[in-house]
Amino acid sequence: MAALPLYFAAGIGPARASMSGGFDRLLDSVVRIDVSELNIEEGARRIDASIGSGVILSQDGLILTNAHVAGPKAVEINVTLSNLERVGARLIGWDHWTDLSLLRINLDDAKRRGLTFKHAEFGDSDKLYVGETVYAVGTPHGLTRTVTRGIISNNNRYFEDTEGVDGYETGNFNTWLQTDAAINPGNSGGPLVTEDGRVVGITSRAYLGANNLGFAIPSSTAKKVVVGLVHDGSITRSYIGIEPKALQDLEGFYDVATNTGMLIESVESDSPAATAGLRAGDVILSIDGKKIDGRFPEQLPPIQNLVASEPVGSPMVLTYKRAAREETVTLVTAKLESRMGEEWVSDTWGIGLRKVSRAYARENQLTDDTGVLVIGVQSGFPAEVAGLARGDIITKINQNPVGSLDVVKAVDAAYAAKPAATLFEVQRERRVSLVVLKP
């Protein structure tokens, strides 16, 4: 008896060649992406290979994928089309804040070889309902053109991504789509689609070891990022330097009406907000006259996106509440910058370096952004022999301040031409020491 329903189930429904024309088209637009990346590890250059997924967006060969699949460190990108042909691609731009990258297929090569492909269409992620069937298409564990099915488990997931993209920050500028369609490593960058084959999300994260907890960037966000990346290769955002917190039940404490205001949890030093006198514990009531409701965490990303979407350098009027008083300030937005600085490796000294950025200096309470950070040393090379280690900040070389990587490169070139003892001033935690690098 127990076998009966199964027997019937197997026979239910007409056998179909495919789900829909749109879905077929989508399948022909999903690609596997093979990336060779140049990394600096332990003071040496290293090429790492990785596999991800992507979706072709236009007949001129634009491919949308994740920033953690292909970024500026990529030295070679190859995509495998649905007809299994491989063709080269290059990076058009990336936006690590939303974990999205845009590539373009080498069209000359494709044309010469007579390769054809189709492109996908975006759907509207705002119209997704919880329980709606969705499909993830990609290359899990290198298994090209794998389709998995699930539903939208949550269409407005607040999710603080602490992982970032290779050390670059991701931001809370959108909420995420959560799905139970199986997502595995290699699915990253592939599309999450509805039954008609429209792209409603870009699959990006999953809890490893959990049962089908996958997350995708909604198409409403992806569409805007694509436009920006096509236009100038990057997305410029405004920054005011506040970290928000949902008010959630603190309305009584701060004496504001329910569904009003967003709490400031932290204000970054030297930021526009700090300069304007904003403090942690202030409650922002409106931005440029628009009333703010940050009662729940899910409501914070749109507010942060509102701030980020302002043109850099534009005035922003904030009304906020501190104790019993309501105040209004006007601040000028600055450009949102990453904590990651330019990286470089010296083959003579066997050392990997990264410029100290303003954001890094602020996070680590350094006096300013002078210096370069040691990100690795190669065993047995002059830097390691002299005692330099990962995490040290080189502030001076031969008693000259290190304001940029160029200063280091110049000394390195001179050293390579004619090796001579070189004095480094190094800051480790808060301790300053002097070391000599010599041939």
Add this chain to the structure above:
Amino acid sequence: MTRLALFLAAAACLTGSRARAADLPALWTDRVKCTVAVEYVTQTELERRPTIAYGTVVDSAGTIILPSASIDLRVSPKQMRDFKVYLPGDPEGSPADYLGRDAFTGWHFVRASPSILGRLVPVTAFVRPGPTREPELAALVWGIGLRNKDEDFTPYILQSHIALIQSLPQRTAIAQQEVSGPGLPVFDGDGYFVGIGASSFGQTFLEFSGSDRGGSPIMLVNLEESSAFLVSGEVLPYIGRVPHNAFGRPLAWLGAYGLEPMDREVAAFLKLQSQSGAVVSEVLEGSPAEKAGLKARDIILGVDGKPLPRFRPDRVVVDYVERLIAERVPGDTMTLSILRGSDRMELRTVLEDEPRMVREADRTYFERIGFTAREFVYGDAIARHARTDALTGVVAHLVKPNSPADLAGLRPDDWIKEIDGDEVQDFASAVEKLSAIEQDSHRTETVFLVSRGSDTAVLRIKLR
């Protein structure tokens, strides 16, 4: 001739040792009386933790010195309770008083109760008459170890020969094997006092296992016995430095933070040849160093006209400078010879009493909220890159696991700047406010604004 002389010398040596070895049991019985075990309890809000250390009796008043490492400096003397002295082999302890820590030697001083004075003999009774002599290389030395509490601290003998004497910066003899318990005395073959056991050095061994047949290096440290000891010349002149109080105040303070050794290669690069030096990482706000015009990144090359000596390893020079400061008292002057860029200059500093330390800070535990508030002191401001002229706020010293404070996300070392929206001015006002919150049974929550690194957080603490 040379061969014969050597042979004779060796023979003399052998007979010497044999004669002395025969006396050891007699020497031993007397000398065990200058050793004790000291037990104390560290009592925090959540637990009582006993600690045992070994000490040497240094005078007829029953004063005992314990090595620096026997007490964790993060523990406040107010938390150290129930000091007890145990005589070797005797299971009954007697109460004792903690007198404090001397900053120069690092020793902790304890005084035994008068009731056992008759059973103690100070180590000074075994000092060789005449000028203090450093023991010689290869000389036979022996010392005392004490077994654990469950064996009634039974004394036992250790014996070895001196392998090396180093300046670290104190003259430290290193024997071929373990020669005493740390903090316990070492004697020569004649039974004269030659030094006190120091913390032992780590020794590197290769560990092999079924999965790692190549062996991986591990470092082992023997906590119960040591092969290193401070020679008597580093001990006897300072046994009178009994602190006036538990914190060892007054404490001479310069305010040159993070001294880092200048190594030989750097000295050569700066054309300082055989000179030793210490780089100043930071000059603390309001300190004597700042008042004298010392700047971060200055290199100290000498003190009071004397160049800093070279040590092996280079880093010992830092302890050397710190000891030069610690042996003085507030009000003393100290002239620093420094190198700034390519300029040499002399700076005259007048040492001051060190600002209130974390160990001295007041603390109060709040059971309902579940944390200990600690006074915010000078060192807290330095650690947080904060201004030192206005010491506001309090520090979360301890957060009780699963308490309302813990569940709200309060972490040890959080700097609490506001309570319920009011700025915390000082410790007293914070305690007053927190006590009122704890006593108000209608209260369901309190809100802290805390600073943590470069961030702040608003914590809503739900009270039960």
